[in-house]
Amino acid sequence: MFKRLDSRADVLSEVLDAVQLGSVLSSRNELRAPWALHAGQTSHRAGFHVVVSGHCWARVDGSDTPVALGPGDIVLFPHGSGHTLGDTPETPAVEFESLLGGLAPGEAIEFPAGTDGETTVLLCGSYSFSAAGTNPLLRGLPSLVHLTGSQTRGTGLEAAIALLAAEAESRGSGTAMVVDRLVDLIFVYTLRTWLEAQRRSQSSSWFGALANPQVAPALRAIHDDPAHPWTVAMLATRAKLSRAVFARRFSEAVGEAPLSYVTRWRMTVAASLLEQGHRIAAVAPRVGYENEFAFAKAFKRIRNIAPGQLRAANRNTLPRQSG
16 A cells, blocks of 8 residues: 555644744753743744653743643643743742843753752743734634643654653754754644644634534635635535524634634735745735735735735745745
């Protein structure tokens, strides 16, 4: 049997692709209590922390509820929310950026020394997002995603974490590329593991909608062909529901009306293409618009920026595309 592994993408893969994930920073931190680090709010960036050994607490800025973390736990801040990690919730925090902001790749520094308290080892990483504003992936995630060691045990996420921990101690050839790929994998595996937990709990969210047998067929249809002139009736047919019942269940599961989702996803796809350097005239028909004017008007309304401005902002950083 021959089976291509680069097969037809699923909805989550397409949404991740549209995000244009890019690793920004990764580090291994060994800290002795008492210690605490604060990371400020960032735009278009997400961060994660893995507890390799020891224990600590995580808390999102503005929250009164810290989360206890133990060995094997991972915490992801998908919206770049400001947060604090520390040996206790009360330990005064040092700004993470002030310590690592000017650190060169491969360079190491000593953290402010604690006492003879417990040592905690963390693997940390952050990601940049390109088309973040309207991506359903980010809109469907909470400010803090926490997975325990028991939830990751025996999964691809546990394997990726183990490989990253090993590479963090290695100076072998290709380490930089391996670390970057593993950091990306950890993001995907974290979302996949969390998604499975959402499915089991039957939580109402965009992720839950992917597994909803009455909503998922419509989502797949939209993502398979965003340029199609979709109507609620057409999507209801895919879901094998009446128009009214489908519209209600889609809105309950996804968080917005079917055609609003269609438009928002089209603009996410369009933003990704524009940021890659594709011409506006070529992007418009690929997301269902017959002329540039109608596309530009819709894009500006959803994204709060003209398509030409977005394309121009990326002109000097990405190779130009002809189509």
